[in-house]
Amino acid sequence: MRTSTLTDVRDNVSARTLAALGEHTARFAEVGAPVEEFLLPARELLSGGKRLRAQLCAAGWLAAGHERTSEAVVLAGSALELFQATALVHDDVMDGSATRRGLPAAHRRFAGHHTTNAWLGEADSYGTAAAIVLGDLLLALSAMELERARELVPPAAGRRAREIYDVMTAEVALGQYLDIRSQDLPWRDDGEELTRALQVVRHKSARYSVEHPLVLGAALGGGDDDLLAALSGVGLPLGEAFQLRDDELGVFGDPAVTGKPAGDDLREGKRTALVALTAARVDATDRADLRRRLGRADLAPAEVGRLQDLIVASGALAEHGRLVEERREAALRALDDAHLPGHARAAVAGLAEALTRRDA
Template sequence: MTGEIKARVQREVDDFLAAQATILADVHGDCAPLVGYLTGFLSGGKRLRAAFCYWAWRAAGGADGRGIVRASAALEFFQAAALIHDDVMDASETRRGAPAMHRRFAALHRGHGWRGEPGRFGESAAVLAGDLCLVWSDELYTASGLHPLALTRGRAVFNSMRTQLMGGQYLDLLEQAIAGGRELGALERARRVVHYKSAKYTVEHPLLLGARLAGAGDGLLARLSAFGLPLGEAFQLRDDILGVFGDPARTGKPAGDDLREGKRTVLVALALDRASAPQRALVEELLGSPTLDEAGVGALREIIVDTGALSAVEDMISGLLERSLAALTAAPMDRASRSALEGLAQAATDRVA
């Protein structure tokens, strides 16, 4: 059933992009790469946020229909904007096994021999592509076809989701810039970033959006929050592990990319908290080095394992998932919706990419 929703969401994304291509063609044919690259970028992904929104709608008594699928698909454009901008900020080389958006545009510039610096052009074009996705997210939500009263019910969640993600993203950026001089409270700060950058907008907000669109009462909304928040944190903790130990063939990013980018994750915070003085010095020396090689990645991985940070984060994921599923069990909803949400919870935490 969740696979069917993923396919339906993809069709809505494709149809919407086709319409936008016509609009941009009226501007000029030179805008074609914007739509072309974004079409390729939006052809992949797990569609978890859209699925959480759809099944929360169903759990709240909403009927199946194209309107809720289109409203859920709006979240995928927001996710695309977040990823594109995140890759620019992190100077990432790849995303989903292909060049990151700013790298694609830089290659376009370089291939045509245009004036100026290809990297600067690529970053600027990627910012515009991300901005387009933000605009399109709101446009698709508004034009989803759901009743205006339903859209009004969901609007507060839709708005706060976008604002809070930007706040979480800024905290992440800030942490990478100044964390080396702020050892105390590193774990608490890392978990705050997880809370606002991932947990809420990946799971809780999509759930609340779908439920509010369907007119859910306070009881179900509270249960969905209790289900979504720990699950969203577990999702990000799994992502942090994959960013260090994941197989590049599955994750679509180079091994240890988070270490090169200097991500101050919960995994890293725990390792630093438990490290010996020599281990800590080595982490501080290597973490965030853009030239970090395979040997350096291996050394950091060894410290993360030897300090027990990896096993501690795995235990955290298990505990958070248990809390999440317990809240779902207590939530009033039909069997199909509960089963779908349980499956999504497992997919969010057991994934290898």
């Protein structure tokens, strides 16, 4: 399998990721129907998505001097998409999200199966437990896919790619902890809410969503230390811009496009940079109202609208947009300084546009 465009990579990774579910679990076929029952929410989840992490991996490979991508890139891209699925399944459990990409979240799908079949015990507890172990399975499959990719490149390149993957895996766990911790911290008017929110952005999402896939692809392609450092300089601010834009969509996104209810981040109590900027700009009465409503799962659409209006009127949304644009511009400056081959630079620049100028 040899591919030449990021569209080819996206399509081939989509096919490979779904195939990997079957290939890596075929050894458990004697278990019978429960295996497919277990994999069904993963198949649904992996049938959607833009494969941006896989495309970033491919762009990193091109930056290492390759004219075309290869089977190793497709396998590494599949590993990254399976890792992403792990993070989404676990994140939906922790956030109590009901939907993902317009479909029931994995834990809700499992709970629904429990209810439909009138099983014993409590459906929600079953759904949560099943989703946790599904996420664990997806993480294992992700590692298996990366190992296949490593077999196709020189040993030194494979080792470097694995090191990046391992750091990514550990950092996402830390970032998830920072996120859930931030939601339960007492409110403090200490001027550090924005700093804490940006710390979550960096460690939970920005690096694993953009920086690590880009650098991993370059490492797999044999890129040297200078190239990896240059791509990190592109990937980190671009990843932060990507996640900050995602946080805007979590409050103002169109449900028909995002696949999640409007204002879901408000109901989940996310202490995002957008919330921190709002709290710093409103008076004491509005600040208390914001904090009282944030994190209420039963927040009515009218209350979501009230908070949306508050965010806009305070100037926080405009300031948040400037944070996104500053990071996007920093990434593009770093891209210019990286002096990549023309086709690789064009690939990264195109992805930068897709990551930061999006509606879902």
